[in-house]
Amino acid sequence: MTANRFQRQSFLGERSEAILSNCRVAIMGLGGGGSHIAQQLAHIGVGTFVIADPDIVEESNLNRLVGATAADVENATPKVDVAERLIRAVNPNANVIAIPERWQAKPELLRECDVIFGCVDHYTGRDELERMARRFLISYIDIGMDVHRLGKHYLISGQAALSMPGEPCLWCMGLLTEDLLKQEAANYREAGDRPQVIWPNGVLASTAVSLFMQLVTPWHDKLLPILVEYDGNSHSVFSSNKLAIISHTQCRHYKDTEVGDSFFKTT
Amino acid sequence: MTIRFKMTKRLRDFVLTDLMRTHPFAAERVGFLSCKPAASLGGLIILAAAYHPVADEDYLPDHWVGAMMGPNAIREALQFAYNHPASMFHIHLHNHRGVPAFSTTDLGESAKFVPDFFNVQPNLPHGALILSRDSCVGRCWYRSTEPPVWISRIIFIGSPMKLIQSP
Numbered sequence: 349m350t351a352n353r354f355q356r357q358s359f360l361g362e363r364s365e366a367i368l369s370n371c372r373v374a375i376m377g378l379g380g381g382g383s384h385i386a387q388q389l390a391h392i393g394v395g396t397f398v399i400a401d402p403d404i405v406e407e408s409n410l411n412r413l414v415g416a417t418a419a420d421v422e423n424a425t426p427k428v429d430v431a432e433r434l435i436r437a438v439n440p441n442a443n444v445i446a447i448p449e450r451w452q453a454k455p456e457l458l459r460e461c462d463v464i465f466g467c468v469d470h471y472t473g474r475d476e477l478e479r480m481a482r483r484f485l486i487s488y489i490d491i492g493m494d495v496h497r498l499g500k501h502y503l504i505s506g507q508a509a510l511s512m513p514g515e516p517c518l519w520c521m522g523l524l525t526e527d528l529l530k531q532e533a534a535n536y537r538e539a540g541d542r543p544q545v546i547w548p549n550g551v552l553a554s555t556a557v558s559l560f561m562q563l564v565t566p567w568h569d570k571l572l573p574i575l576v577e578y579d580g581n582s583h584s585v586f587s588s589n590k591l592a593i594i595s596h597t598q599c600r601h602y603k604d605t606e607v608g609d610s611f612f613k614t615t
Numbered sequence: 616m617t618i619r620f621k622m623t624k625r626l627r628d629f630v631l632t633d634l635m636r637t638h639p640f641a642a643e644r645v646g647f648l649s650c651k652p653a654a655s656l657g658g659l660i661i662l663a664a665a666y667h668p669v670a671d672e673d674y675l676p677d678h679w680v681g682a683m684m685g686p687n688a689i690r691e692a693l694q695f696a697y698n699h700p701a702s703m704f705h706i707h708l709h710n711h712r713g714v715p716a717f718s719t720t721d722l723g724e725s726a727k728f729v730p731d732f733f734n735v736q737p738n739l740p741h742g743a744l745i746l747s748r749d750s751c752v753g754r755c756w757y758r759s760t761e762p763p764v765w766i767s768r769i770i771f772i773g774s775p776m777k778l779i780q781s782p
Contacts (some may be wrong), residue, residue, distance in 0.1 A: 398620050410695050456656050461656060485662050485770075485772050487772060487776065512626070512774065515773075562774070565775075604664060604665065605664040607662040608653045609652065609654060609662075610651075612651070612654060613739070614757055
């Protein structure tokens, strides 16, 4: 049965099935983006999932939360439960560790992960996840989308970014800046619900999964783009122009030596 | 206990390049990785932070082993472990493809000097690694009083990411 399931992705390599089933992946944020990623990784054959989100399903989530139903709104189902149900429906053998609260409540569950997907709404959340990932030498894939008002119209845009230890980080890419963090902190209480729709989330989640697949089971030898941008109005996905500047630079925000647990002692 | 060892591909490539250099008289080169450990639910994670090659002049002529470190090489590694504090992992290359294996000499020699690191950092794990051109294997001493255990998973972080399960 297993051979049939993955038969049509065998071009990913002889060992791809074993690599993926041995992979431990974290998805932080199980909303519009994270739910898509959970579904795709379950289909692909990832073996272990650590999923975290403190929220429950609300009526306003149903326009984009993959796997959520009207009954989940009625039952106030935690988003992690929806994701776990979705993953297990595709792959009953998957190992799913669900954290129905902020990941910071159980950070030790993330330390063993091979890749972390960040699907969080805020810059602070991205910054915290990337810091954690860098400290424990974990590749971090971040997705973000935005809808901006342009006069009478709207612009849908977003990006998927891969932050690998030793390589440029979200700060190097300009996706995190002091100004953005300050602005977010200043507007924290006034921040309302930002516009979100399912199809850009799907495009960005698929792009993030594509980066993940090239990272763990590359099917070609072209350079892995670490920043992919999305223009929802022109329906285009492209490697960022910023790559020409940053791809050969050493990250100056994270030092190679700042890893591990500073207080570790064998007991 | 499950032990995972992680290092960036960039650092692995740097180490590999250094270890492949010829030495005026030694048949192979050796070095140390300074590492930082972290606890995880399943055991222990060792994270490689920096590479410290043994200087040319710190090898001793020896016909029985590929590379014999002199006392200064060990002293410098011990000093680094003490000053920073760091877990220290001895590393050398078996220049072939595929999973390398510890020879009887590798097992015997590492068992002689790795426990010395507990004299300067008694509460940190230490160990030894053997790199091949595309794989790696390692042993870790968690406490000075216990025998070493095999590192169960070695991960090179980069593109592509390499996951090596213990044989």
